[in-house]
Amino acid sequence: MDQNHAYTAYHPRWLRPHVSTYWWLEKPAYLAFILREGSCMFVAWFTVYLLLLLRAIQQGQAAYEAFLAWSAGPVIVLVNIVSFAFLIFHAITFFQAAPQAMVVHVGHRRLPARVLLAAHYAAWAAASIVVFWLLTGA
């Protein structure tokens, strides 16, 4: 908006309440919202991390070992611990929203939200176990 707009005497001012840039600090629910939205930054960070890992593997064994050494640096580990917390938060909040976005019918009856939620958690557990097993063989 043009800040220097000259208002005439009889022109009504726009009713446009001022919202602070820090409005999300005002209530816990707002903060939870911004943390949930902020979790996307950690999704992006870890995807970049995965791309670096893929590139290292593509370049060969020495590059892979260099990546492992780099990943053990204290700053990287700290960032990844914070990322882990945010990714768990992301997963929980995303699954919570899923029953509202997904309407599944069995016959003529709508599947209750808790069933869908349970299905998401079960799939999450199964996917995690498969990845864990593939990468550690245990």
Next chain:
Amino acid sequence: MLFSAGGVVSAMLLPVLVLLFGVAFPLGLLDPPDYAQLSALLANPLTGLVMFSLCALSLFHWAHRFRHTLYDGLQIKHLNEVIAIVSYGAAVAGSTLAAYLLWQLS
């Protein structure tokens, strides 16, 4: 659509991956897979497809959320087009890189 698919895929797969590659392997709590094992795993077309989808969809999920958070949260409205181009552009670039790397590994 890309946003929610990305949200679900990243929610299912990223926590375990960050726990292993970001925390457990670097701290020596678990032994990382050796090179031959890992490259064989990635050469499998199914793993490649899953990894590609994971990278691409996660990046589009980020692009969408990032753009809207800047728009609503920080009220940066005058830069809307620039932010959209930069975030979706980054997502496209990252997905292309993932496709290239996985192709090389297959």
